[in-house]
Amino acid sequence: MYDFSLIPEAIHAFLLSFLPNWAAVTVECVLIGVVLLLLYSVLALFYILYERKICAYFQCRLGPNRVGPWGLLQSVADMFKILIKELISLKYTDKFLFALAPYLVILASMLTFAVMPWGNGLQILDFNIGIFFLLAVSSIGVLGILLAGWSSNNKFTLIGAMRSGAQMVSYELSIGLSVLTMVAFAGTMSVTEIVHAQENAWFIFSAHVPAVIAFVIYMIAGTAETNRGPFDLPEAESELTAGYHTEYSGIHFGFFYLAEYLNLFVVSGVAALLFFGGWMPLHIPGWESFNHIMDYIPSVVWFLGKAFVLSFIIIWFKWTFPRLRIDQILTLEWKYLLPINLVNLVLMVLIIVYELHL
Amino acid sequence: MPYDAWKDNEYIESLVKELKDNGTNVIVGSLDKLINWGRSNSIWPLTFATSCCGIEFVSLGAARYDMARFGWEVARSSPRQADFIMVAGTIVHRMAPVLRRLYDQLAEPKYVIACGACAVSGGPFKKSYHVVMGCDQIVPVDVYLPGCPPRPEAMIYSIMQLSRKIKVERFFGGVNRREKMQKEFLESHPIEGVNDVK
Amino acid sequence: MADFQQTIAKLFPEATFEQADTLMVNIADAQWHSLAKQLKENPQLGFDYLITIVGMDWKESMGCVYYLQNKHNDVISVKVTTTDRENPMLHSVADLWAIAGIYEREVYDFFGIVFIGNPDMRRLFLSIDWKGFPLRKDYDENPDINPVPTDNERQSDFTYTYVETPDGKVEKKEVRVFEPEDFVVNIGPQHPATHGVLRFRTAVDGETIKKIDVYMGYIHRGVEKICEKDTYPQTLHFMDRLDYFSAHPYHHGLCMTIEEAAGIEVPRRAQVIRVIMDELSRIASHCLFMGTFCMDLGATTMLFYTLRVREQILDIMDRTCGARMTFNYECIGGVMQDIHADFVKDVHALLDVLPANIKEYNKVFTGNVIAKNRMEGVGVLTRENAINWSVTGPSGRASGWSCDVRKTHPYSIYSELEFDEVIHTEGDSMARFKVRLEEIEQSARIIAQLIDNIPDGDYCAKVPKVIKLPVGHWFRMVEGCRGVFGVYLESDGSTMPYRLKLVTPSLPAAAVVNHLTAGSKIADLITIGGSLDYIVPDMDR
Structure with missing residues (x-):
């Protein structure tokens, strides 16, 4: 496996050769920021097109195919359009909060990128509470949504924000608990260590039953967390026009739109990290030559591939199921997912204690 | 899609010529081109339908005619996020202020397609006491699309013409013909309580 | 019929009787309410279904014609008139038939007849400021009197009602619709879930709905008035534009009424073609219903599967009628032109793919656990309430009310055909969905019986160039895709109708929304509204 951490080290050494340490670090920070933003927007554009194409194929349609080859530039055109669209400022709104909300939402999803293991050594921050950090920052998003709904001074957005508050706070629990289950198994919160612990077998195989249960719950809760169908109540089109972002136009709306897709990536990326070994190739103990061949596929491809496949599943949910009602959504969480999750955690502990795992 | 493939509308041809005659500088011109490329290829409709034409608009989104091919399938329910209104169906007196309000809620740049005979001129309900004889009495219209209801093919054609029109717009410098038209229209058609919000 | 006449004559000796196509009772306004009470509650009469209230202006007098039906499917009509043109007033029957409340508002809107005792006497279709x-008949259509409004519509939380004081005077009273502390959310007129431009003012308590006030008229086009200015063949094309999915059945209804009045015999071939077309449009309509209903619930993909079948039917129509939606195919005396050469083949192709498609719909949607949770037990309409609110068509049949006109008053060749009336008794959204799904199968069954047996002969009878109807009035009903479509036609002997009243099924369906949604969640409003399947231009006309 190629260790990507060599590249930043080389850059660091190169910068140090003619700059003092503080300047080198500053330059690196700026570089990382630029790369992150670029990556962020490119990934979002890709995801938008990805979903539009997939949903088109589910619906026996073709999807965008006129702008650029195979419609590849469709979301780029959308981005140009949305960038220069008018930003409507409204009377009787809380202007500061109104403008702040989309940035909070985008910030939440962008911060999670900091601890994502993109490939072997390709990680911005690696610290011992990586997973904890990820959970913490991803829940800033709900604040942005609540603020957006509140500050717009519109009844639809208010109802949308209320719904999303109730929904996201509830499902945060499930996500937390299923992540906790896996953290208990891994014995660490460091992202790198979790990935390395899966060198011989991905957790979904090595921790078998509880891991599978945790994975299913994680996927359900993750879908709810990203406000996607069948849990897209906060922006239920047929009920609340556009939910909490009804009043947003131009790039502010663009931020919500991008954040939705980036959250999709984050959720599936974390699922890949916790259950499918992050960037770790598929290794089967004993099959040395097979493992060796797998190692030839770059780690970035492994990670992105897993994330895309998992997001495909979430997109599949959206285009298949009808939407739930608010009381049903909360019943599902509090009466089913949470108790199952708690039992699952106990099960996992038993498996760890009695060493029943592979 | 090649520009020449839909070069069949005389009115727009003359408009293009008029704009090109003015001349423009290279940097601004190419920036304009980029912006117009983005705008013309990403026109999101507002989900707005009053009657029969709306059902044909649904057919337009369905698998057979699939407007997603052109990137028009992102129908937004909130006017703030949409680019054009397809006035699909009859506009009656009671609906008129609502349509105007929706138009004012759209974020710039905004366009209107009068879709179907009713929206163009009142159509079969010309004799009615409660029908607005053409939605151009309330909002400025960019493309008129006749038919009762127009077939989905015709709808595709009309949105392509709109896209064409956007392509020759001017973002920087020069007099933006459309904006001027729109301004004049809004000044001559004031609506209390709607216009003064802007 | 004679029994009813005797019973009524015994109770109300002053009443006079006319025998037109139904028994018509003439009664003075003072006795009308007690007659209505007898009509509904007397076990010998039992007229529990108010088909419609036709407002009339006979120039020297004004009044209403009430059409009623009992459980044995006997239809009776009652005429109540007033000669006061300045302040016409009649007594309301909104306390007996729930739907009368809305129908009386419609009459008030069009004729200015005030109903004493109706709890809500606002205008229905036109705005508050309409003059x-x-x-x-003496309405001044000068556009300067009612110009296109340039101002937002006035909004009021009040309605008013007219009550009779003990000493016989009539007082106007103001009534609150919404309390000042209600959180009123405005849904519509431009809203993806209202299926057009309907507007609900919804008072909510958190997610729970307290009350809904329905506003109609955002697509009121005054079809009934325009028809009075058109000759009979010209009136036909408006039927396409009311309920654009039931274009064929609606045409059928109006043609049938005119043919009956003019005494035109329709050739057998035309009858068969008409019935096939009716049933094809029923399938197309129900397909689109399923699609949009599922889309309202959030399952967008279903729409694309159901539209596939609809496109196939539209192709068949397109070839024969020359249009995808507004066909204007059925005309007085038969149909416009003969069927296309490939018609039979195309219909067979459709019938072949239909069962597989229905199976797929069940697999994708009906069996889905989320869909079940969203629909079962939501918006239960009991049989009594369905009749009380005149909710006909598939929605009425889902409540266990046998109201299919094809069975109750067989018209055209329906009496010769074998098909079942689909009836469910649950009355919830799921039942309404299922009834429509199963009706597709029944329609396919009807088409299968006819498609190979289209007789030879003329497709249209010989009809005079200028159609003049004798003086009189006629009322006929057909089964549209959404329920009973009735046509009341009054002729003064000229080439144009004196009054053409169209009874559409969507108006009761929208009127019942408030009754069904009280206490449920906002999301249920979408389910209920979707499952009632109203078409806004159909209710507004």
Whole structure:
């Protein structure tokens, strides 16, 4: 496996050769920021097109195919359009909060990128509470949504924000608990260590039953967390026009739109990290030559591939199921997912204690 | 899609010529081109339908005619996020202020397609006491699309013409013909309580 | 019929009787309410279903014609008139038939007849500031009197009602619709879930709905008035534009009424073609219903599967009628032109793919656990309430009310055909969905019986160039895709109708929304509204 951490080290050494340490670090920070933003927007554009194409194929349609080859530039055109669209400022709104909300939402999803293991050594921050950090920052998003709904001074957005508050706070629990289950198994919160612990077998195989249960719950809760169908109540089109972002136009709306897709990536990326070994190739103990061949596929491809496949599943949910009602959504969480999750955690502990795992 | 493939509308041809005659500088011109490329290829409709034409608009989104091919399938329910209104169906007196309000809620740049005979001129309900004889009495219209209801093919054609029109717009410098038209229209058609919000 | 006449004559000796196509009772306004009470509650009469209230302006007098039906499917009509043109007043029957409340508002809107005792006497279709009553014969249509409004519509939380004081005077009273502390959310007129431009003012308590006030008229086009200015063949094409999915059945209804009045015999071939077309449009309509209903619930993909079948039917129509939606195919005396050469083949192709498609719909949607949770037990409409609110068609049959006109008053060749009336008794959204799904199968069954047996002969009878109807009035009903479509036609002997009243099924369906949604969640409003399947231009006309 190629260790990507060599590249930043080389850059660091190169910068140090003619700059003092503080300047080198500053330059690196700026570089990382630029790369992150670029990556962020490119990934979002890709995801938008990805979903539009997939949903088109589910619906026996073709999807965008006129702008650029195979419609590849469709979301780029959308981005140009949305960038220069008018930003409507409204009377009787809380202007500061109104403008702040989309940035909070985008910030939440962008911060999670900091601890994502993109490939072997390709990680911005690696610290011992990586997973904890990820959970913490991803829940800033709900604040942005609540603020957006509140500050717009519109009844639809208010109802949308209320719904999303109730929904996201509830499902945060499930996500937390299923992540906790896996953290208990891994014995660490460091992202790198979790990935390395899966060198011989991905957790979904090595921790078998509880891991599978945790994975299913994680996927359900993750879908709810990203406000996607069948849990897209906060922006239920047929009920609340556009939910909490009804009043947003131009790039502010663009931020919500991008954040939705980036959250999709984050959720599936974390699922890949916790259950499918992050960037770790598929290794089967004993099959040395097979493992060796797998190692030839770059780690970035492994990670992105897993994330895309998992997001495909979430997109599949959206285009298949009808939407739930608010009381049903909360019943599902509090009466089913949470108790199952708690039992699952106990099960996992038993498996760890009695060493029943592979 | 090649520009020449839909070069069949005389009115727009003359408009293009008029704009090109003015001349423009290279940097601004190419920036304009980029912006117009983005705008013309990403026109999101507002989900707005009053009657029969709306059902044909649904057919337009369905698998057979699939407007997603052109990137028009992102129908937004909130006017703030949409680019054009397809006035699909009859506009009656009671609906008129609502349509105007929706138009004012759209974020710039905004366009209107009068879709179907009713929206163009009142159509079969010309004799009615409660029908607005053409939605151009309330909002400025960019493309008129006749038919009762127009077939989905015709709808595709009309949105392509709109896209064409956007392509020759001017973002920087020069007099933006459309904006001027729109301004004049809004000044001559004031609506209390709607216009003064802007 | 004679029994009813005797029973009524015994109770109300002053009443006079006319025998037209139904028994018509003439009664004075003072006795009308007690007659209505007898009509509904007397076990010998039992007229529990109010088909419609036709407002009339006979120039020297004004009044209403009430059409009623009992459980044995006997139809009776009652005429109540007033000669006062300045302040016409009649007594309301909104306390007996729930739907009368809305119908009386419609009459008030068009004729200015005030109903004493109706709890809500606002205008229904036209805005508060509209001057004049458009369906009166002396209405001034000068556009300067009612110009296109340039201002937002006035909004009021009040309605008013007219009550009779013990000493016989009539007082106007103001009533609150919404309390000042209600959180009122405005849904519509431009809203993806209202299926057009309907507007609900919804008072909510958190997610729970307290009350809904329905506003109609955002697509009121005054079809009934325009028809009075058109000759009979010209009136036909408006039927396409009311309920654009039931274009064929609606045409059928109006043609049938005119043919009956003019005494035109329709050739057998035309009858068969008409019935096939009716049933094809029923399949197309129900397909689109399923699609949009599922889309409202959030399952967008289903729409694309159901539209596939609809496109196939539209192709068949396109070839024969020359249009995808507004066909204007059925005409007085038969149909416009003969069927296309490939018609039979195309219909067979459709019938072949239909069962597989229905199976797929069940697999994708009906069996889905989320869909079940969203629909079962939501918006239960009991049989009594369905009749009380006149909710006909598939929605009425889902409540266990046998109201299919094809069975109750067989018209055209329906009496010769074998098909079942689909009836469910649950009355919830799921039942309404299922009834429509199963009706597709029944329609396919009807088409299968006819498609190979289209007789030879003329496709249209010989009809005079200028159609003049004798003086009189006629009322006929057909089964549209959404329920009973009735046509009341009154002729003064000229080439144009004196009054053409169209009874559409969507108006009761929208009127019942408030009754069904009280206490449920906002999301249920979408389910209920979707499952009632109203078409807004159909209710507004």
